[in-house]
Amino acid sequence: MQNLRLNINGDSVEVGAPSHWTLCEVLRYRLGLTGTKQGCDKGDCGACTVLIDGRPVLSCIHLAALAEDKEVTTIEGLRPLHQAAGGEGCDPVQDSFDRCGALQCGFCQSGMILSAKALLDEVPVPTEEDARAALSGNLCRCTGYTQIFQAIERAACERAGLEPTKPAWAPESSEHEA
Amino acid sequence: MLRLPEFTLTRPESLDAALALLKEHGDAALPIAGGTDLVPNMKHGLFEPKMVVSLADVPELHGVEETADGGLRIGAMTTLASLAVHESVQRYPVLAQAASLIAGPQLREVGTLGGNVMLDTRCQWYNQTYFWRKALGYCLKKDGTECHVVKGGKKCVAAASNDTAPALMSLGAVLELAGPEGAREVTIDEFYVADGIVNRDVRQGELLVAVRIPAPAAGHRSAYGKLRTRGSIDFPLLGVACSFDLDAAGVIANADLVVTALQARPTRARKAIALLEGADTSGEGFEAVIAAVAAAARKQCHPLPNIPGDHEYRREMVPVYVTRTLRAALDEGGPVHHI
Structure with missing residues (x-):
């Protein structure tokens, strides 16, 4: 057992965990942050993706202790971090995934949203090829990915004041909980 | 859910401290760089160290610098993502391209050049859970006495699966190692041996410190081609590194062609290289040279049913990928892959 000092979603957290635990295990089973999913649990599927210092990383094969002194962002942190930065509602990437039915x-x-977030923070208006490359480490067995790429394009276009080439899945007027 | 074995994690802050820990704990300790291969392997019960020594805080292993002779010295802890886009690495397209195709985006953020050079060999009878391997009575590489790839085989044929290995071989790289006996250098050609259990000439307690690559010639051309099931995440079913120098008249010199993911060691396609050497790329006969090079590479390459993917299919893809990679190098294009 060791005492870990982690920075999760802008909060300093001190948590005890065995030194062979992965970041995914600490997030889910010590901190209750179950938004980070445990899929294949061996670095294939991308469901456990979190951001470490803004870069997408697989938490299921990342030792928790090696995330000390770094900024970890999980899906739970996107909305509060967006609001702390002066934004309203949820993170624009989350909003776009919602509106596009992604x-x-x-x-x-x-994992998809966090990989998309890392891409959009790095490339203001990514091409579809950029989006496909950036999300190539995240597997989805349901959607066929179409609406996911649509959501990324929509989020990028909305921010840049451009018109998306593809229509959103959901009507613009749909009610949104802030 | 896959649990890791219990171990203690240490974070030495100098190369000497890391080497001292590895010496003190011997077989019970393993170094970890990015951990993108070691962690899944530990989850599969393939390694059960009592101590894991993180190299993250060892400053001597970090950094990319140009050497006095115009070459490059790349610290072992350089991540694959940063290697792929590093300005100085673009002078060696085969290396930048190979790094850009390793695994998937999240793995390249953490995985390192050192980790890829030191990658354990892979086999479909080995990279499985403990439960799966136990049901078969294990294999030569781990806990067993039988090879499931070559019936009656006494030598492990697990496949070299690191994309940077053939790229670095084609560039004539030198590895800087440090161990309890001191520092030593070894050419990457001598480093890999044809033994699937450990295909690296690495001694007890030794660490890879840096990889040095000589300066590229003015007409350096190179490219990397990778066959895999999906366009991301997967290890290679076949990897082709091609490198040569082109003079002003369009004649090839210093050609090299290395094919990997066949057997325990990357294979240098010697007869194909001999055909390429001195070939005139501007002449009409060059198409015939490419065809002969591809056929010679196919003849020399014998994939085994060691990794997933039909081995006869993988063999038929040798001439296809050799041809495409050669053309990509010539056209200053590449990498050769699919999404």
Whole structure:
């Protein structure tokens, strides 16, 4: 057992965990942050993707102790971090996934959104090829990916004041909980 | 859910401290760089160290610098993502391309060049859970006495699966190693041996510190081609590294062609290289040279049913990928892959 000092979603957290535990295990079974999904649990599927210092990383094969002194962002942190930065509602990437219906069962969605977030933070208006490359480490067994790429394009276009080439799945007037 | 074995994690802050820990704990300790291969392997019960020594805080292993002779020295802890886009690495297209195709985006953020050079060999009878392997009575590489790839085989034929290995071989790289006996250098050609259990000439307690690549010639051309089931995440079913120098008249010199993911060691396609050497790329006869090079590579390459993917299909893809990679190098294009 060791005392870990982690920075999760902007909060400093001190948590005890065995040193052979992965970041995914600490997030889910010590901190209750179950938005990070445990899929294949061996670095194939991308469901456990979190951001470490803004870059997408697989938490299921990342030792928790090696995330000390770094900024970890999970799906739970996107909305509060967006609001702390002066934004309203949820993170624009989450909003776009919602409006485009970019999910079915939802298991891959946390990882998809975080990979998309890392891409959009790096490339203001990614091409579809950029989006396909950036999300190539996230597997989805339901959607066929179409609406996911649509959601990324929509989020990028909305931010840049451009017109998306593809229509959103959901009507613009749909009610949104802030 | 796959649990890791219990171990203690140490974070030495110098190369000497890391080497001292590895020496003190011997077989019970393993170094970890990015862990993108070691962690799944530990989850599968393939390694059960009592201590894991993180190399993250060892400053001597970090950094990319140009050497006095115009070459490049790349620290072992350089991540694959940063290697693929590093400005100085673009002078060696085969290396930048190979790094850009390793695994998937999240794995390249964490996985390192050192980890890829030191990658354990892979086999469909080995990279499985403990439960799966136990049901078969294990295999030569781990816990067993029988090879499931070559019936009656006494030598492990697990496949070299690191994309940077053939790329670095084609560039004539030198590895800087440090161990309890001191520092040593070895050419990457001598480093890999044809033994699937450990295909690296690495001694007890030794760490890879850096990889050095000589300066590229003015007419350096190179490219990497990778066959895999999906356009991301997967290890290679076949990897082809091609490198040569082109003079002003369009004649090839210093050609090299290395094919990987066949057997325990990357294979240098010697007869194909001999055909390529001195070939005039501007002449009409060059199409025939490409065809002969591809056929010679196919003749020399014998994939085994060691990794997923039909081995006869993988063999038929040798001439296809050799041809495409050669053309990509010539056209200063590449990498050769699919999404």
